[in-house]
Amino acid sequence: QVQLQESGPGLVQPSETLSLTCTVSTSSISSGYYWAWIRQPPGQGLEWIGSVFHNGGTYYNPSLKSRVTISVDTSKDQFSLKLSSVTVADTAVYFCARQIFGTTLFYFDYWGQGTLVTVSS
């Protein structure tokens, strides 16, 4: 059973950068999967943010690409999200997840519990 745990500040100031880390346990981040960030604004649906491979290769949601950086630290079995210039619209529960892939990115088979990030002054 793969376990993922998000960590990071729960409150971010508008115009600042949101930073989160996901720690993977009971599995190696180099085990041949993509690792992804997904968010869910309160009471709303899910939005894929982006995905990273253990070699650092990334895919980003085109609608967020200009503000997103996802990186990986294989020595710690962690991957991280940075979202710059945040506004109140970025308030959401942020999930990290393991992603199955083939010729393209596929679905998410293991998820973290999620962490609420509120953007407010």
Add this chain to the structure above:
Amino acid sequence: EIVMTQSPATLSVSPGERASVACRASQSVGSNLAWYQQKPGQAPRLLIYGASTRATGIPARFSGSGSGTEFTLTISSLQSEDFAVYFCQQYISWLTFGGGTKVEIK
């Protein structure tokens, strides 16, 4: 961007009854569709991928059907633990989710 539309937004069903959730894609996604279940305060759980293949450990009462632009998630006999929100997700062109269907107790 492929837009995924789910219907209905809310489905009221009695325990033991059958429930069907629809998902429509704005263009063909083939069989590149997954379904997830989400309970309050929890992460989504993968139910179905490839439009009709159950994920590991998912009970047989959950089934998925469809291809192209029209898909259905069916729960054959609702159990108390099945009352939740269900999302579809396409993965043929980037990744987008439907808005969700809440299955509630009637």
